[in-house]
Amino acid sequence: MVLDHLTNPKVKSAGFIFLILAVIFAAYVPSLSNNFVNWDDDVHVYDNPFIQSLDFDHLRQIFTSRVNGVYIPLTELSFAVEHHFFRDNPFVYHLTNLFLHILATYLVFLLSGALGLSVLAAGMTALLFGLHPIHVESVAWITERKDVLYAVFYLLSLICYTRYLTRLIGKDSGAWVSLAWASGLGILSMLAKPMAISLPLIWLLLDWWKERDFTLKLILEKAPLAAALGLLAWVTYMTQARLPGQDIKEALLIWPWTFSFYLRQFAVPFVSVPIYRLPKPITLANSEYGLGVLIFAAVVFLVVRFRKNRLFLFAVLYYFLSIFFLLRFDAAADVNIVADRFMYLPCLGLCLLFGSYGGRLLSSTEKSTEYLRKILKAALVVLGIVLFVQTFRQSMLWRDSVTLWRHQLKIFPQEPIALNNLATVLRDVDEFRAAEEQYKLIAKLSQDGLDKNSLNQALADLRPVQYVMSLYFKAVEYDPNYTDAYYNLGKIHQDLGEIQKGIFFYQKALNLDPLYKDALLNLGKSYLQLGLVAEAVDNLNTITALNPKNEDYYLDILLAYHAALKEKGPHPVIEAQFKDLFERYAKLISRNSAKAGSFLNLGSLYQGLGDKSRAVEAYEMALKLSPRNTKALYNLANLYDEKGELNKAISTYQRVLELDPRHDLAYLNLGVAYGKIGRDIEAKAAFEKAVDLNPKNADAHFNLGYIYEKTKQSFAALDAYKEAVRINPRHVESYYNMGNVYFSLDKNREALESYKKALEIDPNHLNAAINLSIAYYRQKDFANALKFLDDARVLGYDAPQEYLEALEPYRK
Helix, strand or coil: CHHHHHCCCCCCHHHHHHHHHHHHHHHCHHHHHCCCCCCCHHHHHHCCHHHCCCCHHHHHHHHHCCECCECCHHHHHHHHHHHHHHCCCHHHHHHHHHHHHHHHHHHHHHHHHHCCCCHHHHHHHHHHHHHCHHHHHHHHCHHHHHHHHHHHHHHHHHHHHHHHHHHHHCCCCCHHHHHHHHHHHHHHHHHHCHHHHHHHHHHHHHHHHCCCCCCHHHHHCCHHHHHHHHHHHHHHHHHHCCCCCCCHHHHHHHHHHHHHHHHHHHHCCCCCCCCCCCCCCCCCCCHHHHHHHHHHHHHHHHHHHCCCCHHHHHHHHHHHHHHHHHCCCCCCCCCCCCCHHHHCCCCHHHHHHHHHHHHHHHHCCCHHHHHHHHHHHHHHHHHHHHHHHHHHHHHHCCCCHHHHHHHHHHHCCCCHHHHHHHHHHHCCCHHHHHHHHHHHHHHHHHHCCCCHHHHHHHHHCCHHHHHHHHHHHHHHHHCCCCHHHHHHHHHHHHHCCCHHHHHHHHHHHHHHCCCCHHHHHHHHHHHHHHCCHHHHHHHHHHHHHHCCCCHHHHHHHHHHHHHHHHHHCCCHHHHHHHHHHHHHHHHHHHHCCCCHHHHHHHHHHHHHHCCHHHHHHHHHHHHHHCCCCHHHHHHHHHHHHHCCCHHHHHHHHHHHHHHCCCCHHHHHHHHHHHHHCCCHHHHHHHHHHHHHHCCCCHHHHHHHHHHHHHCCCHHHHHHHHHHHHHHCCCCHHHHHHHHHHHHHCCCHHHHHHHHHHHHHHCCCCHHHHHHHHHHHHHCCCHHHHHHHHHHHHHCCCCCCHHHHHHHHHHCC
16 A cells, blocks of 8 residues: 555655645646636736736835735735736636645645654645645635745745754854744745734744743844734734624633634534634524533643643644634624634644654554554545545635635525625626616616516516526625625616616615715716716715825716716716816826826826827826836827827837737737738737637637638638627627628528627617618518618618619518
8 A cells, every 4th residue: 555655764755745745736626727706806816906017116006005904915916926927817826826835735744844753744744734625715716825825935934943943952153044034934924914923923832842941032033023023914903903892701702612613624624615604692502602612621621631742732832823813802793703714824733733643653563553553544545535525626616706605605595795796796697798788678668668568578587687686685684784785786776777776775885884985986976877966076075085195086086077978968067076176186196206007097087088198198107107017008009099190009019018928908909900001911910819818808809800801711700700709799790790701601591690689789780780681682581671771771871772772662
């Protein structure tokens, strides 16, 4: 057996650890196919403005800002590097997480050896650490990059500190170098995640393990690191620090429950969800708290009973000291009271205990333990298989947002956040989008006099919309104070054209949180849609009062006013508000330290207003401050394209691609610009590159199809158009162009279907109506030819006299 081979003292540690790491990699392979999830991946990655570039302005923001209230600049920097080279490709982010986890597992192996464990015992420790399902959340969830990243530097710091102790014992004068390395790595760990605050305590534990005398020097040598970590921790904890609640009885139950929760999850890792709620009621009669107190008492008893067992004490103390800052006293309405990810490194002591005793028993040569060794080997094989399968399965639960939240609701059906997030992600599904458009159409028809029975029958077919709404309603049913769910109910009704209902739910959200910026913004937009300008102005002015120095707030309101003026036409009050706010926004930018992002936003605003000259000036100012700002360059190139300065546009897109060779949108627009000046070969190459970089970009496939169509490659064009509508079933121009290609190939039936689909999506598509009439005429269906000709004429088509005369005899 393999285990017999591993007990051989001649076993090579390199091959052993490679085998362990390969098994762990295989267990996490499903995570490499996972997508982003709408559980903070937006805030940390794909909607995070700080990671969009590696220029000085963005780096400054990374190191001077918190994300979700947590200061993790090193983690954000890692995301920025990935975004720079690979943009929003989830595979790369997942691969990095898995690589860091495997590296952390290897460091556990090295640390175990440094603490005196045999190769076999260290391997068993590393295997349990790397394979345990409690770590799936930290590895399979992109946002939790901070866990695996801080762990790597934390473990490196412990290894260096252990090396320092060894050199100290050997009276090596260069021991301080190891201490310096340990301190520096500790600070890097803290910059990845504030949980590294426990590191000085673990250093003290290592001092005890190495039987070092407790002296003033022992304390003072840790002071610089403790001070640095404390300062960095304060950036996060000053807004999130927890103190015991007023109810001491509750605190005395919650604390042991959180202490025992992680031990239970480690011992029985078969139920894992993103959100665990504090059990209610908080009384000793609740079995959860009774069990928590019992487990805590049992741990205390075992510590007293085995107080002379240094390994057992080390394992328990390591767990306690590393999890201490996350043990809770209060029942405040935080989402993450406990979480599997918090156990990523605190479980290391338990893994060391398992590996040490397992390794000793398997290495024993006494005949009296031979039968026990056989049982243990069989048990270890079974345990390894169970852990592997569980980790493999749990990795798949993070595949996408729908899978994740349906799993959460399967375990906890009344979790409001899961209901809200599932509803939100389902709104992006094609089936819902189609139903939403149908809902809007039916609502309009009902206003125009559609009979009630027909309306009710049509609404009965809109199950996706009704299902999503039901999820939001369940969320507020289970948590009547859930502001996000009320906000989302407002948003969905607003998007469906039911403005009054939207206003009702926005007001419900604001009753709970009067400073809810997005609710204020959309309530203001709703009032503008209804022509209630005074109410709109009151709400929108409240937003700037929340934070008069927040440029994004000004920008959001300016865009709302601009949209209202564009949709409703001139209005003196809105125009006056827009002018006043724009002047305040410009002054704010001028007063602040010059930032490329500010001028980028200003340029976008000018561009939206149609003031192209000032937009160019703003983008050029942004580039003066940050010459490598690809977003400013890209916007400037688009602006040149709008102005018809195509050579400037092309050269600017090329500058974008020099800085970011994976900018698929720059390739797409470069191809469009080449096409406008007849350089079809270069256009085709650019579109092919855009498709290669982002195969899910329907516009790239469409434009590539157009080039194929233009160069008489009809079947290649059809393939490209079909791929575009597969990605985006509402890509109207692809259906229209497909109709043209089929028409040119004398495939009249397919042409008719394509033109019909285009008109179904956009009833005002003039060219589709014209060509549909001609296609029907070709197959001598004159009634339909007349119908669509008349539709086209209503849309503004000036039909040739010969065509009118040809169809006139068939009018009834």
